[in-house]
Amino acid sequence: MASKTAAVAVDFARIYSSLGLGKETIAAVQAFRKRHADAQRLSNQYGSQPTTVDFAHYRSVLKNKAIVDEAEKLLKDFKPVTYDVSSTVKAIEAFEAKAVAKAKETEQKIDVELKELQATLANIEDARPFDQLTTEDVAKAHPRIAEAVETMLKKGKWTVPGYKEKFGDLNVM
Numbered sequence: 001m002a003s004k005t006a007a008v009a010v011d012f013a014r015i016y017s018s019l020g021l022g023k024e025t026i027a028a029v030q031a032f033r034k035r036h037a038d039a040q041r042l043s044n045q046y047g048s049q050p051t052t053v054d055f056a057h058y059r060s061v062l063k064n065k066a067i068v069d070e071a072e073k074l075l076k077d078f079k080p081v082t083y084d085v086s087s088t089v090k091a092i093e094a095f096e097a098k099a100v101a102k103a104k105e106t107e108q109k110i111d112v113e114l115k116e117l118q119a120t121l122a123n124i125e126d127a128r129p130f131d132q133l134t135t136e137d138v139a140k141a142h143p144r145i146a147e148a149v150e151t152m153l154k155k156g157k158w159t160v161p162g163y164k165e166k167f168g169d170l171n172v173m
Contacts, residue, residue: 012030053075058071
C-alpha cells in the first residue's frame with residue numbers, strides 16, 4: 001500500500017524536465033510505466049481468483065469421465081521433488097569462510113601498506129625542497145653517489161656516462 005502512495009506522490013513531469021531527458025527517452029519511460037501498471041493490474045486480477053480445480057464441473061461438461069478421474073488422481077498424487085541441498089550449502093559455507101579469511105588477510109596487508117605509504121607521505125611532506133639541497137645532503141642520503149663521483153675524479157673522468165646520449169652535446173667549439 002505504501003508503494004502505491006509513493007508512486008502517486010512522484011511528479012514524473014518534473015523529473016523529466018529536471019533531468020533534461022529527450023523525447024524518445026521520455027516516451028520509452030512512459031511506455032515502461034504503462035506496461036508495469038498493466039502487469040500489476042493483471043497480477044492483482046489473477047491473484048484474487050481461486051486456485052483450486054473444480055473437477056465436478058469438468059465431469060458435467062466432458063463425456064469421458066475417466067480423463068477427469070485420472071487428472072484428479074494425478075493432481076492428488078502429485079508431490080514436488082525434494083532435493084538434498086545440504087552438501088551444496090556446506091560447500092558454499094566453506095567457500096564463504098575461505099573468502100572471509102582471505103579478505104581479512106588482504107585487509108591486514110593493505111593496512112600495513114597504507115601505514116608505509118602514510119610514513120612515506122609524511123617523509124615527503126617533511127623533506128626540504130629540492131632547490132635547497134646541498135651535495136653533502138645528497139651524499140649523506142646516498143653514499144654510493146659520493147663514492148662514484150670520487151672514483152670518477154680519481155680516474156680523471158669528467159663526463160657522466162650516458163649524458164651526451166640522453167641530453168646531447170652542447171659544446172660549440
